[in-house]
Amino acid sequence: MQTIFPILRYNDARGAIRWLCEAFGFVEMFSVPASGPYVRHARLKLGANLIMLGSVRPDDGIASPKSLGSATQMLAVYVEDPDAHFERARDAGAKILAPPNDTDFGSREYHVLDLEGHPWTFGTFQPSVEDDEKEEGASQLTGRGKQERLN
DSSP states (O other), rough: OOOOEEEEETTTTHHHHOOOOOOOOEEEEEEEESSSSSSSSEEEETTEEEEEEOOOOTTTTOHHHHHHSOSOOOOEEEEEEEHHHHHHHTTTTTTEEEEEEEOOOEEEEEEOOOOOEEEEEEOOOOHHHHHHHHHHHHHHSSSHHHHHHHH
C-alpha cells in the first residue's frame, strides 16, 4: 500500500498532465478544475501508485525546476520493462540523462527529465522496508554494518 504521495508543481500543469500520460504512461484519475489552464489538484496513476500535481502558485512555496534552474528531488519509479519505457519516453521528447543500464545493486534503470525539468528514474529496483529491517537485524547479529557488507 502506497503511503507517500509525491506532489509536483508545473508552470503548465495541464500540459504536464498530457505529457506525463503520453511519455511515461500515467493515467489521469482526475483534475480540479476539470478544464482550463489552472490545475488546483490532479492525480495521476502508474501501475498501483499515484502522484499528485498542480499549477505553480505563490502560496505553497513549491516551484517548477524550470523556474528554479535546478531540482531538489528525484522520483524513482518501478517499471517492469525499463527498455520499453525508455523508448516511449524518448519518442515523446523526454530529455535523457542516462540510457538504460544495469546497476551494481541489481537494477536496470534509466534517468530522464520531464518537460519542466523534474528528474525521474525508471527501473526495476523495488526497495523494501522489510528487506532493510532484515538487513538491520542481520548486522546486529553479526556486528557488521550494512556499508561494511557492501564493500
